Amino acid sequence: MDIFLIKKTVNNEDGMVMIFALMVLMILTISGVAAINISNNETTIVRNEQLSSSEFYQAESGINDARINFVDWLTNAFLVLPETVAFATFDSISSDANGNPVATIQVRCIEGTNTPVFDTNISTPVIDPGSVADVMPTMPHKGNPPVGSGYSIKNFEVRRYSITSTSNAGNTVVQAGVWKTFNKY
Numbered sequence: 001m002d003i004f005l006i007k008k009t010v011n012n013e014d015g016m017v018m019i020f021a022l023m024v025l026m027i028l029t030i031s032g033v034a035a036i037n038i039s040n041n042e043t044t045i046v047r048n049e050q051l052s053s054s055e056f057y058q059a060e061s062g063i064n065d066a067r068i069n070f071v072d073w074l075t076n077a078f079l080v081l082p083e084t085v086a087f088a089t090f091d092s093i094s095s096d097a098n099g100n101p102v103a104t105i106q107v108r109c110i111e112g113t114n115t116p117v118f119d120t121n122i123s124t125p126v127i128d129p130g131s132v133a134d135v136m137p138t139m140p141h142k143g144n145p146p147v148g149s150g151y152s153i154k155n156f157e158v159r160r161y162s163i164t165s166t167s168n169a170g171n172t173v174v175q176a177g178v179w180k181t182f183n184k185y
Contacts, residue, residue, distance in 0.1 A: 162176070
């Protein structure tokens with residue numbers, strides 16, 4: 001009888017299917033939760049990339065808007081000011097076709113003296129658009145036309161300006177240097 005009892009105990013598989021089914025169910029549950037977390041993370045990444053690109057395009061459209069549509073910063077009053085006075089002159093807001101603000105535009109005269117070089121230290125979390133517009137590479141305000149521009153050095157000169165465009169949300173700042181050609185006479 002002892003041999004029969006040992007043989008029955010060794011060959012007893014009652015409940016083994018239940019344990020195996022619970023293990024498979026646990027593995028599937030963990031895999032499902034991991035897949036949902038990965039999907040949520042990827043969705044957040046895509047959303048952030050979309051917002052980032054949208055803000056970049058808004059700021060870039062502000063630059064183009066200032067170059068093409070806003071002639072206020074190219075008025076005689078702006079252009080004849082001395083370099084240090086013209087440094088803080090034109091601020092405006094670029095809007096879309098529906099009148100919604102897209103970007104804040106700031107135009108500054110680039111001048112060769114007293115212009116700090118842009119600080120690449122990004123340890124400060126908040127960017128003040130006013131201070132970013134006032135920080136640009138140092139170069140002379142007046143100079144010769146670029147080589148290959150079609151303007152002769154003898155008869156023309158250029159004046160350099162910086163256009164800073166900040167997206168409506170304020171998270172993206174794009175800055176471009178532009179020049180305007182003038183007769184020397």
